[in-house]
Amino acid sequence: MRKKIKSFIKFFKGRIKERLLILLLLLPILTFILNLLFPLPDNKSYSKEIYSKDGTLLTAYLTEDDKWRMYCRIKDISPDLIKAIIYKEDKWFYWHFGFNPASIIRALFSNFIEGKRVSGASTITMQLARMLEPKERSYSNKIVELLRAVQIELYYPKDKILELYLSLLPYGGNIEGVKSASYLYFNQPPSRLSLAQSVALCVIPNNPNLYRIDKNSEGVIKERNHRLKYFQKAGTFGSADINDALTERLKPNRYPVKLTAPHFCNFINQNFSGREIYTSLDLSIQSKAENLLWNYVRRAYGRNITNGAVLVIKNDDLSVAAYCGSADFYDKNALGEVNGIRAVRSPGSTLKPFLFAQAFNSGAYTPKMKLLDIETDFNGYVPENFNLKFNGEVNLDFALINSLNVPAVSLLSSVGLNNFIALMEKGCFQTIIKDKNKLGLSIILGGCGVTLEELTRFYTIFPNGGKLYNLNYLKGNPVDEKPVEIFSESASYMISDILSQNKRPDLPNESGGYQIGSTKLPKIAWKTGTSYGKRDAWAIGFNPDYTIGVWMGNFDGKGSPYLSGAEMAVPLLFDLFNSIDYNPENKWFKKPDALLEREVCAETGLLPTRFCKSLTLDYFIENVTHNNLCNLYKETYINSDSTIEYCPDCLPEKYIKAAYPDYPPELELWFQENGIKYKRHPRHNPECEARYSGKGPVILSPSENFEYLVEEKSGEKILLRAAPDAGIRTHYWYVNDKFYEKSSAGKGIFFKPKKGKNKITCMDDKGRDKTILINVKYF
Numbered sequence: 001m002r003k004k005i006k007s008f009i010k011f012f013k014g015r016i017k018e019r020l021l022i023l024l025l026l027l028p029i030l031t032f033i034l035n036l037l038f039p040l041p042d043n044k045s046y047s048k049e050i051y052s053k054d055g056t057l058l059t060a061y062l063t064e065d066d067k068w069r070m071y072c073r074i075k076d077i078s079p080d081l082i083k084a085i086i087y088k089e090d091k092w093f094y095w096h097f098g099f100n101p102a103s104i105i106r107a108l109f110s111n112f113i114e115g116k117r118v119s120g121a122s123t124i125t126m127q128l129a130r131m132l133e134p135k136e137r138s139y140s141n142k143i144v145e146l147l148r149a150v151q152i153e154l155y156y157p158k159d160k161i162l163e164l165y166l167s168l169l170p171y172g173g174n175i176e177g178v179k180s181a182s183y184l185y186f187n188q189p190p191s192r193l194s195l196a197q198s199v200a201l202c203v204i205p206n207n208p209n210l211y212r213i214d215k216n217s218e219g220v221i222k223e224r225n226h227r228l229k230y231f232q233k234a235g236t237f238g239s240a241d242i243n244d245a246l247t248e249r250l251k252p253n254r255y256p257v258k259l260t261a262p263h264f265c266n267f268i269n270q271n272f273s274g275r276e277i278y279t280s281l282d283l284s285i286q287s288k289a290e291n292l293l294w295n296y297v298r299r300a301y302g303r304n305i306t307n308g309a310v311l312v313i314k315n316d317d318l319s320v321a322a323y324c325g326s327a328d329f330y331d332k333n334a335l336g337e338v339n340g341i342r343a344v345r346s347p348g349s350t351l352k353p354f355l356f357a358q359a360f361n362s363g364a365y366t367p368k369m370k371l372l373d374i375e376t377d378f379n380g381y382v383p384e385n386f387n388l389k390f391n392g393e394v395n396l397d398f399a400l401i402n403s404l405n406v407p408a409v410s411l412l413s414s415v416g417l418n419n420f421i422a423l424m425e426k427g428c429f430q431t432i433i434k435d436k437n438k439l440g441l442s443i444i445l446g447g448c449g450v451t452l453e454e455l456t457r458f459y460t461i462f463p464n465g466g467k468l469y470n471l472n473y474l475k476g477n478p479v480d481e482k483p484v485e486i487f488s489e490s491a492s493y494m495i496s497d498i499l500s501q502n503k504r505p506d507l508p509n510e511s512g513g514y515q516i517g518s519t520k521l522p523k524i525a526w527k528t529g530t531s532y533g534k535r536d537a538w539a540i541g542f543n544p545d546y547t548i549g550v551w552m553g554n555f556d557g558k559g560s561p562y563l564s565g566a567e568m569a570v571p572l573l574f575d576l577f578n579s580i581d582y583n584p585e586n587k588w589f590k591k592p593d594a595l596l597e598r599e600v601c602a603e604t605g606l607l608p609t610r611f612c613k614s615l616t617l618d619y620f621i622e623n624v625t626h627n628n629l630c631n632l633y634k635e636t637y638i639n640s641d642s643t644i645e646y647c648p649d650c651l652p653e654k655y656i657k658a659a660y661p662d663y664p665p666e667l668e669l670w671f672q673e674n675g676i677k678y679k680r681h682p683r684h685n686p687e688c689e690a691r692y693s694g695k696g697p698v699i700l701s702p703s704e705n706f707e708y709l710v711e712e713k714s715g716e717k718i719l720l721r722a723a724p725d726a727g728i729r730t731h732y733w734y735v736n737d738k739f740y741e742k743s744s745a746g747k748g749i750f751f752k753p754k755k756g757k758n759k760i761t762c763m764d765d766k767g768r769d770k771t772i773l774i775n776v777k778y779f
């Protein structure tokens with residue numbers, strides 16, 4: 001040892017200047033090697049924090065080592081607290097390089113010469129080194145700390161060092177850092193701490209297990225006031241401020257970490273990583289939505305409706321403004337922890353607008369065209385309307401506004417089930433994608449599964465000109481640059497227009513239709529839905545600013561006779577719009593340039609011919625919508641008093657020409673059954689020998705090629721019924737080529753089928769026939 005020291009001295013006794021220079025040159029290399037050998041410990045994890053759009057903490061999560069350790073940014077901490085800490089711990093923090101030689105010498109002097117144990121030689125940086133790598137207190141460890149402090153100073157700017165220090169200060173129990181302490185002891189953000197609270201947080205780390213605010217608030221006050229008086233003497237803070245702070249009380253509390261918008265936070269926590277997540281949630285909208293939902297559900301409780309969910313999306317950036325997964329997260333009986341926004345439910349009629357938009361978008365349909373609304377057998381599927389009534393024939397817009405089921409199913413069968421399912425795939429309806437091979441025409445009446453999130457997001461295509469964007473859950477995220485174009489602007493506008501003509505539940509006007517100027521309530525477009533068995537009530541609405549989805553029901557799947565979209569969900573939807581988006585000017589969408597209006601035949605919605613007497617205005621999309629002429633009326637030959645019709649084969653010398661409507665046989669039958677007068681063809685010339693060349697009977701029941709399941713012992717029979725052409729009186733029925741029975745044209749009769757294939761033939765009194773096959777299985 002002595003030898004070594006001697007040679008060291010000898011080294012310096014030589015050419016001192018040169019050797020010092022070499023040492024100086026070697027120092028950085030030495031530091032570099034030391035740094036590689038002993039990297040800075042980086043073992044602290046921080047609490048994940050979730051914030052609303054305005055920067056309010058929604059919730060935070062324990063770290064992996066079960067600590068409340070929220071990272072402290074300087075800008076988020078009260079300047080009083082930072083000043084108090086620096087003045088108490090390390091006045092020269094911003095000037096030194098990790099250690100303070102003057103205080104070290106003073107401490108050494110005190111320890112050795114005066115025999116006192118004086119602390120205070122530790123700078124904030126050295127204390128940080130100890131917090132990053134806790135060690136026993138000894139002189140050698142103190143030197144390690146000192147080296148570490150230099151290393152930290154080399155690594156980080158001063159503010160970062162201070163942030164780490166503030167984040168790691170101990171506050172008793174599992175609380176670390178001034179931010180966690182501020183939320184857990186004072187229930188407020190660290191930017192809003194008072195001087196008294198700041199100084200309290202500055203003294204607690206001296207002995208965090210003794211000075212627990214929740215257990216020993218008196219002790220904390222005593223220590224705090226001691227420090228306040230010291231600051232008063234030193235002039236660190238204004239004397240008046242200190243006098244106020246001295247009288248401030250300290251509640252012995254420990255608050256739980258709050259959990260605002262719990263379903264939203266859980267969703268964010270599961271789907272997004274990061275230490276501080278600033279979300280799109282708008283707290284003022286969220287709290288309005290929560291209150292309204294809770295009030296509605298509370299009132300519905302007596303009707304066995306125990307839950308609901310609300311999703312509010314801002315249309316311009318697709319940001320999620322409010323997210324209520326259930327009425328009360330903590331209501332165990334109502335399964336409040338289930339997230340109703342992501343639960344798979346039957347959508348009832350809420351998918352209908354997408355089908356109608358698809359029909360308009362293709363150019364094959366317009367709002368004033370007609371669909372049959374008559375009991376119809378779609379290959380064994382016989383849908384009913386909500387009110388169990390039929391309307392014969394309706395416009396598309398009427399069918400959508402009134403949510404008629406038969407027209408929707410027949411439109412779907414015309415658009416094509418696969419085309420509609422492909423549309424749903426574009427809309428990312430996950431359960432529909434999964435089940436697509438099992439779905440039938442009933443999908444349009446809710447025979448499928450969707451979530452409120454999928455549904456509400458897909459509705460945003462209407463206010464967004466037919467484009468589908470990704471939802472934005474984070475604050476300030478740029479709008480999705482590659483939206484999927486689902487429909488044209490024109491098709492979207494037509495749907496918005498039709499859905500805004502719904503009858504408003506909050507207006508006394510019974511005639512239906514929204515009247516601008518009659519009220520200051522916001523104009524919105526909306527659609528309701530009620531699932532089979534009354535298990536789900538839906539209402540999805542939008543205006544230019546927001547799209548809002550509402551669901552009401554029970555998470556255990558129970559139905560209630562009161563559950564209907566119009567009665568349970570629509571009033572809540574309107575209250576939400578009225579409180580979130582007060583829109584006195586009734587802003588609405590601008591009609592796209594490609595969407596034009598034209599006169600069409602009121603009876604068919606097709607372009608009028610000279611026979612069409614009644615006209616109406618209808619939308620059409622330039623260069624997209626068809627230009628089909630109305631084909632309802634056809635000219636025929638009749639006698640002068642319109643009692644006999646002729647065909648070319650029996651045309652006498654004297655005749656006149658007249659136009660008669662050719663309604664579909666089913667509709668004509670419906671007119672007759674419901675006593676509705678219509679312009680009927682006169683009887684065909686009874687003396688005509690020529691075989692009539694009309695369409696012949698149309699078999700309405702049974703369904704062609706359908707497999708019927710019949711219970712063997714039930715004696716169940718199958719209906720035979722056909723729609724006749726004009727002037728036909730009798731139908732003759734044959735089963736398996738044997739005459740069975742005759743019926744008056746259009747009336748039904750029954751027969752008992754045999755097992756296996758049954759051949760059914762219907763012949764009318766003009767001798768025209770139609771044959772179908774059905775398959776019958778007995779069980």
Ligand SMILES: [Zn+2]
Pocket residue numbers: 601602603604608609611612613630631632633
């Ligand atoms: Zn016409």
Ligand SMILES: [Zn+2]
Pocket residue numbers: 646647648649650651684685688689690
């Ligand atoms: Zn004839």
